[in-house]
Amino acid sequence: MIQIQQLSKKYKGSDDFSVHNLDLNIQEKEIFGLLGPNGAGKTTLISLLSSLIKPTSGNFTINGLSFKKNKNQLKQIIGIVPQEYALYPSLTAYENLQYFGSMYGLKGKELKDKIMAGLEKLGLEKFSHKKIITFSGGMKRRINLLASILHNPKVLFLDEPTVGVDVQSKNVIIEYLKELNQLGTTIIYTSHHLNEAEAFCTRVAIIDHGTIITKGKPEELIRTHENAHNLEDVFLQITGKALRDHA
């Protein structure tokens, strides 16, 4: 589904690569977790795969489409849930979804039905005509997700989709993502919630300094690392306990 070959990204003015000679294959219908400390290169990798930024070198294809030759087709089959709320605060949930759905060419009854179905699934149908500015963090996260999947993307990128939300909202989001995955959507997701990733992902890769240190099924990684009882133990063994603050 996703083939990444020798992908590198070095930002202008930076001495280091944010992503460096990265190779990775992700299969169809996988839920793939990109895990790593702050500044490891997770968000840069997702930004590259969603065509927000251009690679310094290397290549990747999604469903056989190259970012170099088929950028618009590629945008049509992917969905991106950004880390920040990317919504218009003064518009209602319905108006936000209607606009972003329209940008994928959806219109009329089809668009309306998809919006209402999505709102119902995420428990927001009562709030469809309320302005986003009045929503809680969890409600915004759910609308943020819905705005990215109205066009039924084949691949969904999520950059920390459950950060800063209450347990109930997190549960609704994760359950909905599992349902989407069962319907055929490949999911690539980043998170600092390692317990969540362990339970949710079919495969994970631990990234540090722009390269993949290890990858595999969560249970395999736990088994193959000595004294590791969970994914967090594996993570700390690989990336160390030093703080990774950077500005």
Added chain:
Amino acid sequence: MHKLWASAHKELLLLSRDWGGIAILFIMPLVLIITITLIQDSTFKTISDEKMPILLVNNDEGSVSESIYSELENAGNFQLITLDSESEAREKITNGEYQLAIVIPEGLSDALQKKVNQNVDNLLAKFELLETDSLPQASIQSKEIHLYFDPATQQTFKSSVRNGIDKMISKIETTSIYKAFQEQVADDENEVIFETQSFITFKEIIPQHGQDELIPNSVQHNVPAWTLFAIFFIIVPLSINLVKEKSQGTFVRLRTNPVNYATVLGGKTIVYLSVCIIQFILMLLTGVFLFPKMGLPALDVSGRLLNLFIVAGFSGLAAIGLGLLLGTIAKTQEQSAPFGATFVVILAALGGVWVPVFVMPKFMQTLSNISPMNWGLNAFYDVFLRHGGIGDILPEISLLFGFFIVTTLVAIVYNEKKNAV
């Protein structure tokens, strides 16, 4: 096309949720145009109800000072306040209590009369109508009328007052010369030899296309100028709108959507152009219906409406192009809002909204040619004051449209380059 209309619909919703912003967009231009027209109308009026108080120190007490006094009183624009001493007048002007003081020197009437008589006698002697021996030889000292101006007084006002007094003095001198000749030449003192009425008079003609006669007034001048100024202020909310999209993350989402930047800008253009047209309609309605009720001349738009809307539309497009470019380049509202507002004022100054272009220095006149506000103002004047048709405004509206295309293209290219990280 569907994406374009969806973008326009979203912009309309965003705008409709900001009542404060709408009020500023529609009410402030009306307040501006009413205020400026009221101020300028009273300035343009030759006979005004408001009289300007001026100080007069009359040290002459002769016929010349009497003439000056009566001329000033008859002008109707001044309220004369007589003072006894020049120092007192000087102090009041220095303190800013009054804008102007006129000090007539002692013996002005006598000196003028002697000088005129001397000149007349010399002339008559040349024609041998008078004997040379009887001519007075003493030289007569010239006299100065002192004009004191408040330092805050504008140069244009000073010039017009100086010219007015100069003209008045010339008239008095001419009358004295005629009178001296009359006394010397005429046998009968009641016999009229010289016609003292002005021989050369002026007739003001305003050439226009077509048969309709329109006398330009402050409203015909002000409405187009300040309408254009208000239309260009659309730069500020439009650039803020674009900067907000960046700061609230919606631009990032749009960049991942299969929609190009031109479509996003197109949606904004449709809505903000509609705002410009509504602003224009409101200002026309104010000029046509509200101004007469306020004692101002009514705005005459008869037979020109279509061309006026064409000029307003293309001016709006030029302003929007500039707003799109500014909003694309600016990173924060703190950058876009002050820059946008100041830049509009600069464009207005260059365009001739404050001061007519023909009185500017040569270099500024050249610069004025590249101000879109100058193109818009000329097109409005073509329609409003010269009865110009579509052919007359074609060069200006082509420039305005070209400006919109260029600024929008630069915004799109800049956005592409900036995001190609």
